[in-house]
Amino acid sequence: MTHPFLSLSPDPAHALRYILPLDERLCVGPPGKRFLFGGAGLASSVAAMEAASGRPAIWATAHYLSYARPGGDAQIDVRLCIEGKSITQARSTLMLGDEEILSATAALGARDSWDDQWPAPLDVPHWKDCAENPHWGAETGISGAFRFRVAHGQFADAPADKVRAADGRLALWMRPVDDEIAIDRVLLAVIADFVTPGLRNATGRRAGGNSLDNTIRYGRIVPTDWVLCDIQIELIHAGMFHGTMRIFADDGTLMAIASQSMILRVRD
């Protein structure tokens, strides 16, 4: 079950327990103050719950309680609360030593139906026609594992014109740097946490946030070289902000819908 992006492996001594080495490349933050990227925590939880249930995730959410520093091994314990004919309801807890870092919840499974989707990708240039952007944040952390091309809005630590974007929308093509890594549900959970650049674009300020949660809902997964992340900052209120993201394959298939709430941090 080892995923090419996460070195997650089952604990041979405990059923439904998985071990996640906390590599620097799964982390964010300045050197010396790095911590596990929320999306990597959600992705690991999704991978563990899919492995434990033997079913594909329908939706999943992670609730962040604390920060995990890189270096050690985290442990993910899965509980299969309800195992129905076609759907499993599961929960998992990611622990580092005695500390609970995050808890996740998911429904997993599949039934028969037709496929359909309603939202279409923004009418933006194809990734082949967009310039490659410098990495967001430190290149040794998680953002160094991805390539970015901006299709709409501004993607920078401090937007050049420092004006609020009226539509609050940033469209970003993303893909892993490593060509061996395919874009699957696990990787989409990592990608879905790249909402902070959307806040900078929306506010025109040097701003960021700490995720309170990450929530993702999955559609059909198709092979794609890049994904188009359509990031919408929804609102700011009481020191918090909420963002949503639709993730499209390059053929226009809506593969995931994500949302999260964050604590607002303004640095300008």
Added chain:
Amino acid sequence: MTHPFLSLSPDPAHALRYILPLDERLCVGPPGKRFLFGGAGLASSVAAMEAASGRPAIWATAHYLSYARPGGDAQIDVRLCIEGKSITQARSTLMLGDEEILSATAALGARDSWDDQWPAPLDVPHWKDCAENPHWGAETGISGAFRFRVAHGQFADAPADKVRAADGRLALWMRPVDDEIAIDRVLLAVIADFVTPGLRNATGRRAGGNSLDNTIRYGRIVPTDWVLCDIQIELIHAGMFHGTMRIFADDGTLMAIASQSMILRVRD
């Protein structure tokens, strides 16, 4: 803390425990097969976690494990996992007897910041200019507690023209029937579960669903007579569908963003 819509009350014998009488008017489904409406379950959990923490909800999600029939008293147990300087992370479990019906997770609190929002309401007629619609479903259940006026799309058990709506979008003005009930965070959690009419509009079919979860993220709450629910059906895949909803006050304030995943049920 008793809410005018929910008869929730603290259990005098147990700290952090609340009792919810399962009234018929909080339920959905045909007579004899009614069960607690998911949104009412989320709303009760939000009310209990707000009371237990003394803080306003930032976001909350409920994960549905089983169905609760009307008649008895459910019990909601709150756990305050982390109580920070300005944010509490909480979880709650709604039990009926020995059975776990739903578990909910929330972050609650407030800090200083400016207010802003990006999405605007759809350009649709004001509620004063929309005709009142017949109730959705049985009038004695939860839908009988609300008034509905359609501003965009079709709102019917089986859409008259039976064609797929290209935009998958239904805009619905809603308000409580009872003029004594104000629209607050708790009531918005109930309203946010009215996604099923959006599925009928999007597919043009006699279709519905069972919620796997309900997730809501809050903005500024302002006094309003009606709210505009902008319901977007996102996609159908593997027997499931995902929907999102933005809820605006009649002055255009974005008060909440909601999303959920459902098991697809087609009856035509």
